Amino acid sequence: MSQTGRSRMQTPPADERIDSRGRSFAAAALAFAVVMLGTTLPTPLYAIYSEQLGFGVLTTTVIFAIYAAGVIFALIVFGRWSDVVGRRPLLLVGALLSAVSAVVFLTAGPVWQLMIGRILSGLSAGIYAGAATAAVIELAPPRWQGRAPAIATAANIGGLGMGPLIAGLLAQFAPAPLRLPFALDLVLLVPVLVGIWFITEPVDVRADAHLSLQRLSVPAEVRGVFLRAAIAAFAGFAVMGTFTGVTPSFVSQVLGISSHAVAGLLVAVLFLTSALTQIVGRSQPTERSLIVGCAILVVGMAVLVVGLLVASLVLLFIGAIISGVGQGLSFSKGLAAVVAAAPTNRRAEVTSTYFVVAYVAISIPIVGQGFAAAQWGLRTAGVGFNIAVGVLALIALVLTVVAVRSGRRPRQR
Template sequence: MAASPRSATMFFAVALTFVVTMMGTTLPTPLYPIYQQNLGFSQLIITVIFAAYAVGVIGALVVAGSWSDQIGRRPMLAAGLVFSAASAVVFLWGGGLGPLLLGRVLSGISAGIFTGTATVAVVELAPAAWAGSATLIATAANMGGLGLGPLVAGALSQYLPWPVHLCFILDLVLIGVAAVAVACAPETAARPARPRLRMQPLSVPAEVRPVFVPAAIAGFAGFAVLGLFTAIAPAFMGKILQLSNHALTGAVVFLLFVASTVGQIGQSKLSERLRLPLGCVALIGGIALVAAAIGMASLMLLLLGAIVSGIGQGVAFRAGMGAVTAASPPERRGEVASTFFVVLYVAISIPVVGVGLAADTLGLRVAGISFSIAVAILATVALISLLLRRRPD
C-alpha cells in the first residue's frame, strides 16, 4: 500500500529535524583552533569545553529520558529545538570561556533529548512502505547530522566571512525550519491521562551483566575515538600535520561519522555472533592506524584510520546495543539502555579531557599515541571477554 504524500513528507521532515539538531552539536569542532588562538586557551581548556557537551547529554538522558512517553514526542522535540537554538545564540554571543561552556551544555541537552525521542518518532511516523528502513534512516539522520556539523562549519569558516559566527546563523535558520516541521507533525505517542515525570533510573540486572560488560567496554572504546576526533583532531591537523585548513579538518571528522554510519547499517549483514568481535577488531586496527598517523605525521594514515575505526565503532555500537537490549527484561530495557548510553557519553568526555591534560604536559604527539594505545587495550579487553564468554558454547 502506497504511503500518502503527507505521511511520507512528515516522516522525512522529522528525520531532517533530527539531522539539523545533531548537526548543531558538532558545529564547533573545526572552530576550536580559532577559539584557541583568539582567546589564548590551552589544549586542556579546549577539551573541557568539548566535554561539557557530555554533561548536558547525560543530564538530559537521566532527567528526561522517558518523558516523551508521558507528555508526547512533539513537546519533547520542541524542547530539544529550543535548547539547540539557545546553544547557537550563546555561541554567537561568545566572548569567553563561560559562554562556550554554557553553549556546549545546552547543545548536549538538545542532543540528549533528541537521541531517544527523535529516533522513536521517526520509527513511529514511518509509512508502511518505509517501516523496514525506519530504524536505519533514524541512525543515518543521527550520525549524518553529527558528521555534517564539522563539514559545514569547516567550509564556512574557511571560505566565508565571520568564521566563528556564520555557521550558527545558518543553524538558527535551519532550526526555525525544523520547528515548523515539528509543529506540523502528528503526535505518535499514546499519552497517559495523568503523566508521571520521573528521572530515568540507571542500573543493570545481574543476569544482563555478562552481556553488558564487554558491550559497554567496546562501546566505551568506540565513543572515546569519536571524542578524540571531534575534540583533538583540529589540533592534530594543525600542529602535527601542519594543515590549518578548517574545511579539511571538518572533512576528516565527517569521514569518521560516515564510516560509523556505514558500520551501523552494514553490521546487520554479519553473523550475530561475529558482529561485536569484528567491531572490536576493526576498532583496534583503526586506532592503530591513527597512532601511526600521529607518529609519522601522515594525513593518508589519518584518513584510513578514521575510516577503519569509524566502521569498527559503528559495528560495535549497534551490535552491543542490540545484544544488551535483547538480553534485558522487557520491563527494564529503557533503564539498561539509558545506563549503556551514559557509559558511552562518559567515554566521549573524560578520556578526552585526559588527552588535553597530557597534551599540555607531555606534548600532543605523545598524548595522542598514548590515548590510541589505551583505546586499543580497551577494545582488546572487550574482544577477549567476548571470546572467553563464548568458549563453553
C-alpha cells in the same frame, strides 16, 4: 446529523492519513539530523577560538566534556518524558535548545559563553537521542517501517558527521568563520521547528501519567553481555570524543596544516563511515559482528598511532575510516546484544545505562588527554590515548570470543 455521519466527516481518508504520516516522518528525520549537526559545528572552529581567546588544548577538552555532561543529564532527567507528554513537545524543546545554543555561539566572546553554548547543545542532543529516535521509528509509513531504525541512525550519526564538514568548509572559504556556521544553523532550524509543530503525535498521552527520572541499572543476568558490549562502546565513543574535541589541534599543531576544511573533513569521515557501517551491517549476526567490529577498531587505533608518530595526514584519514567502521559495528552490535539479553520490562533502563557509559567515554577520557597534552605534548598524549583505546577494544574482543566459545551466548536479535 447522526453520530456515524459526524465520525465519517471527522475521520480523514486513508490516503490523507498516510500522506500526513509521511510528512511527519520526514519532519522528524530532518529535525534529528539538523539538531545533531548543530552539536558538532564548533569542532573545526576550536583552533580559531583558542587562538583568539588564548586557551590551550586542555580548555578545549573541558569545553567538549561539558557537552557530554549535558547529554548525560538530559538522558537521565528527560529520557522518559517523551513517553509521558509525547514526542512532539520534547522535539520542540530540543530544537529550541539547539537554536539558543546557536545564538550563544553566534554572539560568543569569553570562554564561559562557549561553555554555556555547549551545555545547551548537549541538552538538545540528549533529548533527541531518545525522543527523536522513537519518533522517526513510530512515524514511519508502512513501506518504510523496516528501514526506519537505519534512517534514525543515519539522521543521528550522519548529522554529527555533517556538522564539522560544513563548519570546516565555511571557516576555510567563507567570511566570518565564527559566525556564519551558526547563522546557517539557525536558518536550518526554522523549517525544523515548523515541521515539528505540524507532526502527528505518535504517543497516546495519558492525563494521569507522571514524569520521572530515567532509572539506570543492569540486571544480574545481563551483566556479562553488558560488560563486554559497554567496554566496546566506551572505546568507540572515546575515539569519537577525541576526534571531535582534539583533531583540529592535531591537524594544526602536529601536522602543521592550518586548513579548517581538512580538520572538519577528517572528523566527518569518522562519523559518516560509522553511520554507513551501522546501516549496511544492520542485518549481520550480532556476536560475529561485535567481534569483527572490536578487531577493526584495534586496527584503526594502530593506524592512528602510526599516523601521529610519522605525522601523516593520509594515515590519519585511513585510520579514521577504519576506526569508523570498527566503532559503527561494535557500538550497534553491542547495543543489539544488550537489548536482546535484557528482560523486556527493563530494556529501557539497561539501554539508557549503555548510552550513559558511551557518553561518559566522550567526557572523562578527553579531559585526561587534555591534561596529558599540557604535560607531555599533544602528539605523546594522542599516541598514549589511542593505545589505551586499542587495549579496551582488544579486551572487549577477547571477552566476546571467550563468551561465544564457552557457549554463554546472548539471545540473537
